[in-house]
Amino acid sequence: MTPEPTPSQTVGPFFHDALLAEDQTRLVNPDHPSAIRVSGTVCDGAGEPVPDAMLEIWQADPEGRYAQPGDEFSGFGRCGTDAEGRFEFVTVKPGTVPSPDGRSQAPHIAVSVFARGLLKRLVTRIYFPDEEEANASDPVLVSVEDPDFRATLVARAGEVGYVFDVCLQGEKQIIFFDV
C-alpha cells in the first residue's frame, strides 16, 4: 500500500529563530568576481508588503551543474523578508541546465515562498533579462501563452543586480507553479 503524503501546513509567523538563525542569503562572498545580487519585495493582494515571508532558492552553478553533497557552492539560500517585505540574495548566475526533452533550459533560479497565510509553499522561478535568446526557447517559459504573465518570471535589471518582485495575488500576481 502506498502511504499518503503528510499534508503541508503554514510556516506561521514565528519561524525566524529556527530557520533564519544563520545568514544563508550569501551563496558566494560579495567580493566574488561573478557575484550578483538578486533582490525584490513580496507583496500581498492589497499591494501591501509582506514582512513575515521567507524565500528559499535552489540553483545550478555557472556551469549548469546542481550541487552534490560536499560541493563548495551549495546552490541553496534562504532569506526572510524585512519590515518592507524586501529580500536579497548574493549568488552567481546559474548556467543553462538540460531539459528532459534534450533541449536546454535558460538560466533560472527555483524559488519557494513560505509565509503565514500560505498553507503550502508557493513555487516560482527567476529568469534573467539578459538571456533573451535562451529565454525565447526555454520550454517552461514558452509553455506560458500570455506574454505579460510570462514576463513575471523574468527579473529586471536594477541599479545593483537583478530585481524580482513577488506579488502573491491580484493584477500584479506573478506566475506560481503547480510542482
Added chain:
Amino acid sequence: MRGEHTMRQSGEITGYRRDHESQPPYLHPAYESTRLRAPDRPLVILPHTLSEVTGPAFGHGKVGPLDNDLTCQHDGEPLGERIIVTGRVLDGDGRPVRSSLIEVWQANAAGRYTHHADRHPAPLDPNFSGAGRCLTDGEGRYRFVTVKPGAYPWKNHDNAWRPAHIHFSLFGPAFATRLVTQMYFPGDPLFDQDSIFQSVSDPKAREQMISRFDLDTTEPEWALGYNFDIVLRGREATPMENHK
C-alpha cells in the same frame, strides 16, 4: 554516485507524483490570512526537470550533537511536560529518507514563543528557546527531546486558539519534496475550531498530522513518548518524457 548523477544531469527525469488530494488549498477563507495571500490566477503546471528532482544536501556540519534536545540548550531545564518525539521520514513508496535535515520550532509549555512578535501574555521560559534540528539516520529515523507545547490564542476569529503543535520543516531528496508541516497531539479538544488544521479537508489526511502516544517510546520516570512518521512525495513509476 558521480556517474549516476552525470547520467541524471543529461538524461531522462523521473518526476514526483502530485499529491493534491492530501494537501490544503491556498485559499481557505476560514483562515483569515489566506485571503490576501493566496494566488488568484491559476497555477502553471511545471513538468519536473533537473531543477525539481535535485535538491540541497545538508551534512553533519550543519547540525550539532545536542541540536535535537530542546531541553538542554540553557543552564537549567525548561518547565513543562518533558516529551520525546520520534518517528521516521518515508518517501511515498514507504522507503526511508536518509540523512535528511529536519528543523523544528514550537511554543513553550505555557503557549508562548520566544519570537519578538508573539504578544500572548503567557510567561517566557528562560530555559527554553523552542528551536531544534537533526538529520535522519540510515533508517529515516529522527528523535527530539522537548517539552509539550501549550495551546495559544490568535486573532483569526473571536476566541480562536491554536491546538498544541510543533512545526516541522523537511527537505527530502529533491526541491519537489520540500515540506513544512505541523505535528499535533492526539485528542486535542481544539481541532474542531482550528482553521489551519481544518484546511486539510480529507479526514484521513488530517490524521497524518496527529502524533500517536507510544508507550514503547515513553521512558520510565522520565518522559512521555510520541510517534510521528512523515511521508514525503513518491516518485513516478517510470521516467516520463515531459515535453513532446
